Amino acid sequence: xxxxxxxxxxxxxxxxxxxxxxxxxxxxxxxxxxxxxxxxxxxxxxxxxxxxxxxxxxxxxxxxxxxxxxxxxxxxxxxxxxxxxxxxxxxxxxxxxxxxxxxxxxxxxxxxxxxxxxxxxxxxxxxxxxxxxxxxxxxxxxxxxxxxxxxxxxxxxxxxxxxxxxxxxxxxxxxxxxxxxxxxxxxxxxxxxxxxxxxxxxxxxxxxxxxxxxxxxxxxxxxxxxxxxxxxxxxxxxxxxxxxxxxxxxxxxxxxxxxxxxxxxxxxxxxxxxxxxxxxxxxxxxxxxxxxxxxxxxxxxxxxxxxxxxxxxxxxxxxxxxxxxxxxxxxxxxxxxxxxxxxxxxxxxx
Numbered sequence: 001x002x003x004x005x006x007x008x009x010x011x012x013x014x015x016x017x018x019x020x021x022x023x024x025x026x027x028x029x030x031x032x033x034x035x036x037x038x039x040x041x042x043x044x045x046x047x048x049x050x051x052x053x054x055x056x057x058x059x060x061x062x063x064x065x066x067x068x069x070x071x072x073x074x075x076x077x078x079x080x081x082x083x084x085x086x087x088x089x090x091x092x093x094x095x096x097x098x099x100x101x102x103x104x105x106x107x108x109x110x111x112x113x114x115x116x117x118x119x120x121x122x123x124x125x126x127x128x129x130x131x132x133x134x135x136x137x138x139x140x141x142x143x144x145x146x147x148x149x150x151x152x153x154x155x156x157x158x159x160x161x162x163x164x165x166x167x168x169x170x171x172x173x174x175x176x177x178x179x180x181x182x183x184x185x186x187x188x189x190x191x192x193x194x195x196x197x198x199x200x201x202x203x204x205x206x207x208x209x210x211x212x213x214x215x216x217x218x219x220x221x222x223x224x225x226x227x228x229x230x231x232x233x234x235x236x237x238x239x240x241x242x243x244x245x246x247x248x249x250x251x252x253x254x255x256x257x258x259x260x261x262x263x264x265x266x267x268x269x270x271x272x273x274x275x276x277x278x279x280x281x282x283x284x285x286x287x288x289x290x291x292x293x294x295x296x297x298x299x300x301x302x303x304x305x306x307x308x309x310x311x312x313x314x315x316x317x318x319x320x321x322x323x324x325x326x327x328x329x330x331x332x333x334x335x336x337x338x339x340x341x342x343x344x345x346x347x348x349x350x
Contacts, residue, residue, distance in 0.1 A: 224248045
């Protein structure tokens with residue numbers, strides 16, 4: 001009897017110790033899993049410095065946010081450290097603007113400070129690109145020059161950080177950036193440039209589009225491409241030569257891409273649905289030429305379950321019905337819902 005009791009006691013302790021060890025292993029695994037998944041919108045882990053100085057991922061009590069911490073994280077070479085902030089010499093003549101965006105029918109707003117000093121800097125940069133040996137600069141050269149300016153980047157990066165703090169999901173970050181630019185007013189600059197061969201319309205840099213809160217297709221496409229590039233996406237400019245129209249190509253699964261380019265079509269002149277490439281433009285109609293693809297940056301793809309694709313296909317079907325002179329009650333209801341969901345407008349300009 002005593003032997004049975006002794007064996008039972010040993011089994012009990014073996015079982016108890018085994019259960020305790022299993023619980024410890026589970027707790028360690030849970031904490032390990034949480035530690036690698038607690039991160040900010042740019043992928044930076046909590047309490048670590050971002051690749052984009054001077055930001056650190058911190059727990060604010062209401063969530064994880066990228067916060068300027070120049071003391072711990074340092075500053076880029078072209079900026080000056082002042083306390084926890086990195087300042088540019090072009091941060092003069094500040095002005096606050098409000099940038100609106102719509103994601104899944106919900107309106108949001110980013111209040112953002114822009115600077116006249118940066119506008120003066122980029123507007124005085126040479127508009128000419130010259131190479132030795134008689135090489136002629138390409139359209140791509142001008143796109144890359146405007147988008148990759150280092151001084152401009154430092155004063156647009158805080159806007160990128162704002163977007164990353166608004167959404168942890170990268171596709172939602174892209175949605176915010178896209179809608180934000182689409183909702184900037186479409187308008188041409190009233191400035192002209194005089195050359196020996198005549199006058200041409202002035203083309204704004206991306207920062208000028210923000211400061212003036214207006215731009216045309218090529219200018220707004222450069223701004224959108226810059227934001228998406230800094231968010232880590234693969235991005236291109238899609239140029240339609242026959243229509244002289246520029247849009248953005250956002251790297252995406254082949255099933256969503258336009259003309260088998262590997263990029264989703266994104267209109268920039270006004271609020272539109274990602275992948276909707278059958279927009280009718282005032283005085284031009286729909287785009288019929290094949291786009292020239294100018295790659296701005298390699299990076300991440302959009303997600304596979306892109307709900308915008310289904311909405312864009314629905315809208316294309318509704319347009320075909322409208323072109324025949326009528327619209328069914330069900331499609332009218334669907335059309336109204338799409339306009340509200342994406343803040344769609346009635347006119348687009350190529």
